[in-house]
Amino acid sequence: MSYHSQLFIDGRWRDGADNATFDVVDPADGSTISSFAAATEADCLEAVGAAEHALPEWSATSPRARSEILYRAFEILREEKDYLTEIMVRENGKAWADAAAEATYATEFFRWFAEEAVRVPGDFRLSPNGDKRIVVTRQPIGVALLITPWNFPAAMATRKLAPALAAGCTTILKPARETPLTAAYVVDALSRAGAPDGVVNLVTPVPTGPLVATMLAHPAVRKLSFTGSTEVGRELLHACADTVVSSSMELGGNAPVIVLPGADIDDAVAGALVAKMRNGGSACTAANRLYVHSSLHDAFVSRLADALSSVRIGPGLDHGNTLGALVSVAERDKVAQLVSTAVEEGARIVRGGRSLDDGAFIEATVVDGVRHGDTINRREIFGPVAAVVRYDDVDEAVRMANDTEFGLVAYVFGPEDDAQRVALRIDAGMIAVNRGVLSDPAAPFGGTKQSGLGREGGFEGILEFLEEKYLALNL
Known part of the structure; x- marks a missing residue:
């Protein structure tokens, strides 16, 4: 070229x-x-x-x-x-x-x-x-x-x-x-x-x-x-x-995903997967903090990990690869360090977590057992890493979602009426309800707070x- x-x-x-x-x-x-x-x-x-x-x-x-x-x-x-x-x-x-x-x-x-x-x-x-x-x-x-x-x-x-x-x-x-x-x-x-x-x-x-x-x-x-x-x-x-x-x-963003009790688990996993993995996670709109209700948590984590196991990683010029490189080795190492820090703080890697030796590649990763306020929960990951937090009370999930200096985008999955009510309580400029993508040239894009x-x-x-x-x- x-x-x-x-x-x-x-x-x-x-x-x-x-x-x-x-x-x-x-x-x-x-x-x-x-x-x-x-x-x-x-x-x-x-x-x-x-x-x-x-x-x-x-x-x-x-x-x-x-x-x-x-x-x-x-x-x-x-x-x-x-x-x-x-x-x-x-x-x-x-x-x-x-x-x-x-x-x-x-x-x-x-x-x-x-x-x-x-x-x-x-x-x-x-x-x-x-x-x-x-x-x-x-x-x-x-x-x-x-x-x-x-x-x-x-x-x-x-x-x-x-x-x-x-x-x-x-x-x-x-x-x-x-x-x-x-x-x-x-x-x-x-x-x-x-x-x-x-x-x-x-x-x-x-x-x-x-x-x-x-x-x-x-x-x-x-x-x-x-x-x-x-x-x-x-x-x-x-x-x-x-x-x-x-x-x-x-x-910047630190987008929360709230999976409500009663959510369709298949739709929630599919939507969260798109929100997390679009552009390899290198997006200000990427799902960063996944708050999943206890009633769905174990099934959600298992199915998300299974879905990510089908991700094919490699150079983008091979059209069959679905996860490319990060923009630099330094960026890859920054994401890998967030995963390592999460494990040191008590989380566990369910799937992935490894950096590849050749190129700026890191595996699609699920980290469970993350607590609200952990390092990986406070930073914008900007890579293919899903950090999952278990919660029991919806009001607490909303509080945790809003507990950040950022307010760009959020995602809510659940019964339609419940999800819309929760969406109105989240302090962000854009909310996706039961869907994993919201960007559109015909819609206003921007956030609140910082x-x-x-x-x-x-x-x-x-x-x-x-x-x-x-x-x-x-x-």
Whole structure:
């Protein structure tokens, strides 16, 4: 395969100012896929300048024209799905099926926001005392810096680029250093679809933190959209405070699963399996803490372990493998250490638990006997490890589910009425009831507490890149 491995600034692919590069590695075998251009401070500021220069014309472009470019990008990604899938498999390590599902999901954001671009709402009404007309319109917020993680390198890019461009903002995309090739492909698709020079820019700054701070300090940058860890999100919020940059944050999660008494055991196991194993567990929405009622606990653990025994682990380019590598050996070792710590704290491994010698692989794992508050219960696992806690009282299960600084997503399995009542008591931005997947481009994605600020996707996603302007009219 051939890859774009350069910066994209003002409509041109080019090397960084000092010609430095970094390696992009296939985590399945440790081989180097490509050397990607590293951006200097001068490169980053040039990207901001290009976006600033392109903003007036792009923001004045008709919503229909912006919509048509996004729709052409959707068609390109749809036609080239296998190519996008293979790029993700190679640089991220995920299984082919997971990468293919992400390619479809990512592509749909371009279609959804192509439709939303022409439907931005406003308001026109008489003031209560009758002295004027109140007109509220929405305008692009300005230059947007978009920072994306390695675990969903295509979907997180399109979920930010699509609403920003639909709104009329110009953009600088900063992907994770582990997965820049996917981001470069998405940017190339937008360029081929007709995005004007300067509207979409791509930089990979080295060192990352100081150069991101430099871009945020530029007066032209008025929006930051970040997906990543809560720790880094806090630092970026501090940086945004200096110039009062509008911030959208999609941060960490620690998703609970509550299996209620009376739940259909087969449905609960199947749903929990999908919630846990999607993307090999490397998802902020992944099931992290499985609270199972005592009446179902033993059967649930046994069936979950049996289901995981059929998981086939290996490189994603082999389409028969259903669990790929984690993004790096360091990430694999971090997950393995959580399992070891759980055992030291009194839990037992029911199934799996081993790291493979070759590549960044770890077996699909079930750990039982975990207590609420154990280390593995408080950390975001980000791997294929299911940690099960037994409980007796539903009120206690709800308390434990809410006993975290995170509030991104939760899963509830049980009789429909009971499950819905419990779902309303959980402090999270998204709840899946009797299902293991909830992400949808047409639905608002985001969390409460320290899981983030704002929403992506849905009708709400484009509003993150627009500002209200009120006009008082004498009519």
